[in-house]
Amino acid sequence: MTSHRILIITLELLVCVIHPVGSYWEMAIHVNSSSFSSSPLCASHHDSKPLQNLELLLSMLMFLRLYLVHRTILLHSKVLLSASYRSIGSLNNINFTFRFVLKVLMNKHPARTLLVFILFFWLTASWMLTLCERKTQASTGYMDTALWLIAITFLTVGYGDVAPNTSCGKGVCLFTGVMGVACTAMLVAIVTEKLALNKGEKHVHFFMLDIQISKRIRHAAANVLRECWLLHRTSLTKAHRGEHRRHQRCLLEAIRVFRHLRLKQRKLRDYVSEMVDLPKMQMIMCDLSANWNNSYRELEQRILSMEQKLDELTLCFQQTSELLSEALAHRHHAENR
Missing domain, CATH: 1.10.287.70 (Helix Hairpins)
Incomplete structure (x- = not known):
């Protein structure tokens, strides 16, 4: 086992160990009724700001566990399970990584793959936004408002009716806008390829x-x-x-x-x-x-x-030289007699 492998296993264990401290937060259900006061999805009963920041940091770091998604896709893909793929890939020095599997999926099913990625990113970013905005007691702390804000930010529409209040929420919205531009460009490329003549x-x-x-x-x-x-x-x-x-x-x-x-x-x-x-x-x-x-x-x-x-000629020359040397030796011996 190499040092790189040991480092990866250690990082995976650390990611799996990360978990927020549940004693400082309790869940609250948002009810649209006059008899109940509205509250965000998660509310804190402690005024300690360091504890709230620690809770938010641990909650955000839990999203690092999403690496299991691409590992699941890799292990259950037909590319990795097919013996023909593996044999041809080994002959061409191809590493069957998640990047290769993603390229294969984008070539075979581009629209379906992009749609699944957009939906998955939409839900993940919305939940991250609720985590960032839950301590502000604002409307962005609710899941429905977060879904709406992430959607209009992803589509680069930005009506302005809802806006994040915290730095963490602004960072999530900024990253969502960048991903929206990238996904829009990919969608345009896919549609252009589908509409092009063969x-x-x-x-x-x-x-x-x-x-x-x-x-x-x-x-x-x-x-x-x-x-x-x-x-x-x-x-x-x-x-x-x-x-x-x-x-x-x-x-x-x-x-x-x-x-x-x-x-x-x-x-x-x-x-x-x-x-x-x-x-x-x-x-x-x-x-x-x-x-x-x-x-x-x-x-x-x-x-x-x-x-x-050339080898044959060399051998012939050697034999000829040996015969000449033997003949000269016999002649010299005869002259001495």
């Missing part, structure tokens, strides 16, 4: 746009020819000068419309060609990488064969 729908849409633009180009070309003929006829018949200028303006307008449509068609076809070329480029890159791998393997085999041949 690849097949884009091809159909752009194909129909191309057909429509082609029809409009033919009509614009026909208008250009018609205005040219009318202008030529008015110049031959020497009609009124105002009519001649009118046909000139109509001809220029028809040419402008024709050029605009041609430019629009060119941009559309360029965009479609880029969409088509991207998969082709990916296929080409895959083929090139496969060819490079094959060439690398062939080169390795050739290098190995060359090494084997």
Whole structure:
């Protein structure tokens, strides 16, 4: 067991040990009746401010136990329980943490996951606000008012009818506003992704746009020819000068419309060609990488064969040198005799 693991276990034990001192507070039910005086959700019968602050601090620290939620999600997720996920993840050096599980859930069920998170955060922040505001005897100490205040703060509406009175409550509302902005951005991204066209729908849409633009180009070309003929006829018949200028303006307008449509068609076809070329480029890159791998393997085999041949040549040279040395030794011995 490593020191990091021991530290985590110690922190978990400390978080589980934290609990407010229950002798200083008692629960009170808010009743809308004239015979009962209204009281907040939790009220203190002691005027000792240090004890109240200690009680509030311990109550807020109890929310650290929410780490058990993400651990429960991790342990009961299909990602961790699936053997195929674990095997493929181990091959790719993927750690199955809560972050990975959350990314998988956001990819598979983005709207459902975000909705559950918003509801969970709404209830948690409302309860934290009641804990912060319970000693002020204000309306924000009630759960219904806290739910309303957290909701309008999360949605960044802020009607101004209810406001926190303590620094702790203001901090909770500030954090709620920041989380509301972040969740709103995520919601906009999810809705945009859902409303976006997929690849097949884009091809159909752009194909129909191309057909429509082609029809409009033919009509614009026909208008250009018609205005040219009318202008030529008015110049031959020497009609009124105002009519001649009118046909000139109509001809220029028809040419402008024709050029605009041609430019629009060119941009559309360029965009479609880029969409088509991207998969082709990916296929080409895959083929090139496969060819490079094959060439690398062939080169390795050739290098190995060359090494084997060099070893054989080295062995032959050694044998030849030994034979030469033996022959020279025999010759020297014969000469001595």
